[in-house]
Amino acid sequence: MDRLADDLAAAIGTEHVLTDPDLMAGYTTDWTRRYRGDAVCVARPGTTAQVADVVRVCARHRAPIVPQGGNTGLVGGAVPAGAGVLLSTRRLRRLDPVDTLAAQVTAGAGVTIAELHAHVGAAGLEYGISLASRDSATVGGTIATNAGGLHTIRYGGTRAQLLGVEAVLADGSVIARLGGVPADNTGYDLAQLLAGSEGTLGVVTAARLRLRPAEPHAVTVLAGLDGVGTAVTLLAEIRARAPGVRAAEYFEAAGLTLVREHTGLPAPLPRAYPAYLLAEVAGPADHAERLAGIPLPGDAAVALDLPGSAALWAYRERHTEAISAAGVPHKLDIAVPLARLAALRGALGDAVRAASAPSGPPPLMIVFGHIGVGNLHVNVLGPDPADQAVDEAVLRLAAAYGGSISAEHGIGRAKVPSLRLNRSPQEIAAMRAIRTALDPAGLLNPGILFT
Ligand SMILES: Cc1cc2nc3c(=O)[nH]c(=O)nc-3n(C[C@H](O)[C@H](O)[C@H](O)COP(=O)(O)OP(=O)(O)OC[C@H]3O[C@@H](n4cnc5c(N)ncnc54)[C@H](O)[C@@H]3O)c2cc1C
Numbered sequence: 001m002d003r004l005a006d007d008l009a010a011a012i013g014t015e016h017v018l019t020d021p022d023l024m025a026g027y028t029t030d031w032t033r034r035y036r037g038d039a040v041c042v043a044r045p046g047t048t049a050q051v052a053d054v055v056r057v058c059a060r061h062r063a064p065i066v067p068q069g070g071n072t073g074l075v076g077g078a079v080p081a082g083a084g085v086l087l088s089t090r091r092l093r094r095l096d097p098v099d100t101l102a103a104q105v106t107a108g109a110g111v112t113i114a115e116l117h118a119h120v121g122a123a124g125l126e127y128g129i130s131l132a133s134r135d136s137a138t139v140g141g142t143i144a145t146n147a148g149g150l151h152t153i154r155y156g157g158t159r160a161q162l163l164g165v166e167a168v169l170a171d172g173s174v175i176a177r178l179g180g181v182p183a184d185n186t187g188y189d190l191a192q193l194l195a196g197s198e199g200t201l202g203v204v205t206a207a208r209l210r211l212r213p214a215e216p217h218a219v220t221v222l223a224g225l226d227g228v229g230t231a232v233t234l235l236a237e238i239r240a241r242a243p244g245v246r247a248a249e250y251f252e253a254a255g256l257t258l259v260r261e262h263t264g265l266p267a268p269l270p271r272a273y274p275a276y277l278l279a280e281v282a283g284p285a286d287h288a289e290r291l292a293g294i295p296l297p298g299d300a301a302v303a304l305d306l307p308g309s310a311a312l313w314a315y316r317e318r319h320t321e322a323i324s325a326a327g328v329p330h331k332l333d334i335a336v337p338l339a340r341l342a343a344l345r346g347a348l349g350d351a352v353r354a355a356s357a358p359s360g361p362p363p364l365m366i367v368f369g370h371i372g373v374g375n376l377h378v379n380v381l382g383p384d385p386a387d388q389a390v391d392e393a394v395l396r397l398a399a400a401y402g403g404s405i406s407a408e409h410g411i412g413r414a415k416v417p418s419l420r421l422n423r424s425p426q427e428i429a430a431m432r433a434i435r436t437a438l439d440p441a442g443l444l445n446p447g448i449l450f451t
Helices: 002-012 021-028 048-061 113-121 139-144 190-194 228-241 253-263 286-292 306-317 319-326 338-355 389-400 416-422 425-438
Strands: 041-043 065-068 085-088 104-108 162-168 174-176 203-210 217-225 245-252 275-282 300-303 330-335 364-369 375-381
Touching: 002 041, 002 048, 021 041, 021 085, 048 065, 048 085, 048 162, 048 203, 065 139, 065 203, 104 113, 104 139, 113 139, 139 203, 162 190, 217 228, 217 306, 228 245, 228 275, 228 286, 228 338, 245 253, 245 306, 253 306, 253 319, 253 364, 275 306, 300 306, 319 364, 319 375, 330 389, 338 364, 338 375, 338 389, 375 389, 389 416, 416 425
Parallel strands: 041 085, 065 085
Antiparallel strands: 104 203, 162 174, 162 203, 217 275, 217 300, 245 275, 245 364, 330 375, 364 375
16 A cells, blocks of 8 residues: 555656555545545646556555545545545636637636636636636536536536547556547547546546527526426426526425525515525526516515526525535435426325335425426435435435436445436446456546445
8 A cells, every 4th residue: 555655646746646544534524424435645736747656556556546536426426445546626717818809718627617607707708617616616526417407408417518528547557538529520529428437437538518608697597386286387487488597496395494504595475485496597687577477376586687696596596505514315316207207206295104114213305406407305314324225316316307316426336336227238238348348447536326
């Protein structure tokens, strides 16, 4: 083990190889505190060549490598399961000038999404991925998880933003396709293959990203409703009148209560509702007038400027931190066809209660999500974090309703046994074959996606 750390230090500098457990602690525990790991050391290469050196040293020592960006992942994928090297990409901070002609930019894996937004925003452009973890989540991590987020309804997930990647493969070789030629039909699209591969096929070191013209904010609406079915119907009306819907988020009374307790925010509406829809429309200002004609079943708050919009967004965006402050949650992010969302929501309570140990504390279920893409984040506080019964019950339900067991967070360590609920044995075999071809020794993120 000492030889491994010494060889890494020789490759990238002693100061960039952390072995002190106190310094490593922030890297080896995940954001939810549900997953903890152990690493021989944390290696922090500063260039693509150094990433390749780290991978080659690890391969020589047969040491597993766990790539990590901002460590905001919610399925335990960036935290080592056993002794190995945690490869932090945070020092890969390349950020090229924005190509305004092509509306593209090349960014290093360690650049955060917030930094990317600021950089491209200064050029009048916008990056299509936005998520509440934007201050820490990185370009590399969002590619590796194919992150979705708040604007997926309008721009798609990370795959839809990706024009090319630079990455280090398990043998230390570097593949790079950062030319940004959108019309390029020359064989397998390796960037798309790496997107969503959760660190099992290569270490992404940089990416060429598609940008969009920045759209002016038109209106943000927070409506109080009686449940998810009404939210889906209202969203359809909003979309029909204002095609520039950029975000459509759902949350419920239990989550709002936690957020208000955690933040001290006042009630958003004069009276309380079981459920809420938060919709943001971008584009021409006349969208606001068009929305004014929609009959709402309850109260609504409307913001026409950015500070007002940010105030409404806080009720949704602060859910994850408020839940984390209340305990270590079971976190599931599922998606079903919009037409089945209300039925699924109706069945969730019974499924969670039935899966919770009768002798344990009663489960507190907090449901919110990107409703425009059929996503619900199901968070359950109470049952022992190590007990998988609640997780399995929720994922089974999603699959039974024809949905996905992972709308956006990935499989990671958390959902490995459940992959079979969504993927056939043939699909899993094909995925394994790709993995084995690119990483025969299984050094990159072992235990993620597959056992
Ligand atoms: C408050 C909060 C809100 C969130 N909201 C959303 C949301 O709306 N939508 C959403 O999709 N997710 C969301 N997430 C989850 C998380 O932010 C995303 O999964 C994000 O993409 C992770 O990025 P990261 O840089 O933190 O990656 P990490 O957590 O460090 O890693 C995630 C996975 O990617 C791999 N990886 C990281 N970097 C690389 C690399 N350079 N090359 C290869 N593999 C790599 C890791 O091994 C791991 O498997 C949220 C999380 C929090 C805490």
